[in-house]
Amino acid sequence: xxxSSNPMPTVARPDPSAAPLLSIxxxxxxxxxxxxxxxxxxxxxxxxxxxxxxxxxxxxDDDTLPVLLAARSAHPxxxxxxxxxxxxQSAAVRSGVKAARGAWIATLDxxxxxxxxxxxxxxxxxxxxxxxxxxxxxxxxQRKDSGSKRWASRWANRIRASLLRDxxxxxxxGIKLFEREAFLDLPAFDHMHRYLPALMQRAGWQxxxxxxxxxxxxxxxxxxxxxxxxxxxxxxxxxxxWLLRRGRIAAAGAVETGAIxxxxxxxxxxxxxxxxxxxxxxxxxxxxxxxVRGALAGAVPRLP
Numbered sequence: 001x002x003x004s005s006n007p008m009p010t011v012a013r014p015d016p017s018a019a020p021l022l023s024i025x026x027x028x029x030x031x032x033x034x035x036x037x038x039x040x041x042x043x044x045x046x047x048x049x050x051x052x053x054x055x056x057x058x059x060x061d062d063d064t065l066p067v068l069l070a071a072r073s074a075h076p077x078x079x080x081x082x083x084x085x086x087x088x089q090s091a092a093v094r095s096g097v098k099a100a101r102g103a104w105i106a107t108l109d110x111x112x113x114x115x116x117x118x119x120x121x122x123x124x125x126x127x128x129x130x131x132x133x134x135x136x137x138x139x140x141x142q143r144k145d146s147g148s149k150r151w152a153s154r155w156a157n158r159i160r161a162s163l164l165r166d167x168x169x170x171x172x173x174g175i176k177l178f179e180r181e182a183f184l185d186l187p188a189f190d191h192m193h194r195y196l197p198a199l200m201q202r203a204g205w206q207x208x209x210x211x212x213x214x215x216x217x218x219x220x221x222x223x224x225x226x227x228x229x230x231x232x233x234x235x236x237x238x239x240x241x242w243l244l245r246r247g248r249i250a251a252a253g254a255v256e257t258g259a260i261x262x263x264x265x266x267x268x269x270x271x272x273x274x275x276x277x278x279x280x281x282x283x284x285x286x287x288x289x290x291x292v293r294g295a296l297a298g299a300v301p302r303l304p
Contacts, residue, residue, distance in 0.1 A: 020077075022051040023100030023180070024119070027092030028110035029058045032067045033219035035110055039075050042108075042116045049123070054079045054096040055110070056280060059086040069283060080283045090193045095280035097183055105183065107193075109174030111217050114138070118212040122177035125210045134182040134205040137168055137197055138175035138212040163241060168197040168209055175212055187243060191236045202244055 024042060028035055035055065042053060055078065057065045068080045081095055097105050106122065108114045122136045129136070171194050178196065186192070186199045197207040 019101045020052045021049040021102055022104050022106060023102035024051055024053045024106045024108065025093060025096035025100060026055045026108050026110050027058060027089050027096065028055055028060065028064055030060045030062050030064060031110040032062045032064045034112040035064060035068060036071055038110065038112050039071055039078065043075060045116050045119060047120055052077050052079060052101060054081060054100055056081045056092040056096045058083050058088065058092045081280045082283060083280050088190050090191055093193050094188055097180055099282060100180060103180055105178055105180050107174060107176045113215050113217055114175040115213045115215060118175055121212060122210055125208060126177060129208055130206065132206045133208050134179045135196055135200045135207040136177040137171065137207060137209050138173035139170045139209040140173050140214040141211045143214050163237060164198040164244065166198040166201055168207065170209065171195060171197055173212065189239065195240045198240055198244065
């Protein structure tokens with residue numbers, strides 16, 4: 001049946017003209033069994049500031065995207081984006097950040113291993129931190145992964161820390177809090193989400209690791225294996241080292257006299273570009289109804 005014959009139920013949605021203080025970005029790939037539970041947990045977290053939730057589907061093979069679209073009726077803060085071609089976790093995070101309207105971003109993995117109840121902990125750390133701290137990285141002090149995965153991660157973190165000297169014990173943790181504008185100033189590349197502390201420090205900002213909880217995966221399968229992660233990590237680490245050796249970028253704040261209203265906003269927001277990246281489709285845009293219709297039929301939209 002068409003969407004026109006079965007319209008979505010009308011729900012009270014947050015005022016779209018009121019920019020949230022926080023945007024929660026969740027990259028997802030084949031997480032149909034986990035994502036609704038995660039959304040329910042986010043909705044139950046007390047004392048969150050005005051926020052929105054953006055789930056970015058990276059061309060899942062299962063019906064994650066239709067599940068997300070159906071979840072919007074119960075979660076009015078939810079916005080759903082879909083990549084038109086599979087681009088990876090870092091690209092999904094960046095698509096969500098570009099589409100976000102909040103000045104600060106919290107990220108969670110879509111597998112449910114990060115606990116949304118830790119977001120207020122990161123926000124409290126931001127409230128106590130110096131102004132120059134623009135990234136608060138989750139630190140899984142008690143990991144709930146397999147022994148081999150913990151062993152591989154421990155050695156990878158030691159090697160990375162000895163080379164990058166980013167003073168971060170756990171860069172692979174999916175739960176993080178960072179300033180949107182600072183993130184969008186960083187160089188973008190595949191797997192960059194694993195090197196955010198070093199990249200933020202290169203840009204002249206400070207970072208802080210904050211202990212958070214960790215949970216075992218209850219459904220689905222991990223999207224990484226130790227061998228693939230190690231092989232990719234070697235080339236990624238070499239690239240980040242090259243960036244660091246090319247020099248650091250000093251963070252600067254402009255002070256202007258006679259400022260015009262709006263000049264202190266991020267450049268892409270002033271230009272009206274606070275929308276998804278070119279390879280991501282926001283599913284409630286009128287010009288993407290065909291993509292939504294295909295998704296509800298079980299077909300994930302892709303480029304020809």
